[in-house]
Amino acid sequence: MTKVLGLFGFGEVARGFYQTLQTNSHLDVRIKSVCIKNREKLRDLDPAVFTTEASELLNDPEIDIIVELTDDAEASYEIVKTALTAGKGVISANKKMIAEHIDEVATWHEQFEAPFLYEAAVAGSIPILHNLEQFFKQQEISSIRAILNGSTNYILSKMREEGLSFEDALQLAQDKGFAESDPTLDISGKDALYKLIILTYHAFGDIITDLQQVRLEAITNMEDHFYEMAKSQGLKIKSIATATRKNGKTSIKVQPELINSNDDLFEIEYENNAIVIDASYSGKQTFIGKGAGSLPTGSAVINDLSLLLSGFKYKKHPRKSILKSA
Known part of the structure; x- marks a missing residue:
């Protein structure tokens, strides 16, 4: 079944994500709506897909996954928490928001059934969080x-x-x-x-x-x-x-x-x-x-999307010593 996405932001990373998504034949997804700040700015997409109302995406029962690629940490926090509370899976690249709320983010992995992934927030195209996990x-x-x-x-x-x-x-x-x-x-x-x-x-x-x-x-x-x-x-x-x-x-x-x-x-x-x-x-x-760069960082978002669709999620658990004492 096709999964429906709501995209926040259409800057450098979001455009890279959109471009990589258009050339990817393995993911059964579609972007229904894109929330932006300025409707007047020229963009190479059908204007009908854009909205300035975040609630249109967050309250839409048809949208399964929110991809949050804004550069506003405060707005990012509200978007991500609202979407997770509504049961929507979330992908973000907002490292400032995640780092400044890392204590709360850690609880989200346990509190919410929906996954919250953010590989693109760390090192562009390097899948380091997936390797750590x-x-x-x-x-x-x-x-x-x-x-x-x-x-x-x-x-x-x-x-x-x-x-x-x-x-x-x-x-x-x-x-x-x-x-x-x-x-x-x-x-x-x-x-x-x-x-x-x-x-x-x-x-x-x-x-x-x-x-x-x-x-x-x-x-x-x-x-x-x-x-x-x-x-x-x-x-x-x-x-x-x-x-x-x-x-x-x-x-x-x-x-x-x-x-x-x-x-x-x-x-x-x-x-x-x-x-x-x-x-x-x-x-x-x-x-x-x-x-850095549109496509490399966009590739990390695509990978998170693939992982999310496969059921992968981060878990809240402090890493404890797994080595046996001598």
């Missing part, structure tokens, strides 16, 4: 070390490889759709921090809400001569997100780091993301993929 479920993870912001990584690559100024590299990232018109979350490190909070919950079962205890440093704090010095010595400056668990305690940080060619993240350039997971049995594994 499946492959790594039978292992203990000691650390996560990652490049989680494609916009920042793109800027740093352009500055280093082409000698661009920070302002010119940022403008280029915006022109290509890798950075938002307001890039504050990206360049401040907060975007990566939100993603790291989500990863920390799924990897360790820890809920981090006190951001005052987190070390957060922006790439804008680095002076130009630091980049020149690093390049002259064969080193690179990368904005790296780290979560470590030791003696039952988890610590997280996001900051620029000076790394050499032996580092797992040394060759990760431009809009690519990479996540290094160090686990008890498999050791270190590195996941690499595009972390």
Whole structure:
């Protein structure tokens, strides 16, 4: 039976999702309506499919699944909670909303029968949450070390490889759709921090809400001569997100780091993301993929949709030690 979707937002990620959906012959779904803020903006879809009334989607009994791809964290929270309460499955890419409400999100996985998936909120095209929920479920993870912001990584690559100024590299990232018109979350490190909070919950079962205890440093704090010095010595400056668990305690940080060619993240350039997971049995594994852009992020939404249709859902359960004591 065809599942009916309601889509919130029609920006970069939503258009990528829509485009990938049109070329996918395996999913028996259709989009009934798209809720947007501005009806007057020109879009390459039949105007009849758009509405500015969220209630038209949330209260429509024909709509089975809500795909929430807005950039408004407050609106996202209301949309997601209302849809779950109504029994509709939900997919979201709003990392700010999820991270800021991670304690409540954790209860939603238990409270609601309908699934709430959000792979696209973390690392673009990299299916890291699915791997944490499946492959790594039978292992203990000691650390996560990652490049989680494609916009920042793109800027740093352009500055280093082409000698661009920070302002010119940022403008280029915006022109290509890798950075938002307001890039504050990206360049401040907060975007990566939100993603790291989500990863920390799924990897360790820890809920981090006190951001005052987190070390957060922006790439804008680095002076130009630091980049020149690093390049002259064969080193690179990368904005790296780290979560470590030791003696039952988890610590997280996001900051620029000076790394050499032996580092797992040394060759990760431009809009690519990479996540290094160090686990008890498999050791270190590195996941690499595009972390920004319409189609790469849209592909994560498509994968969530496929998983949701198959009955997959996240579960609320702190990860407890699964290793037997000696």
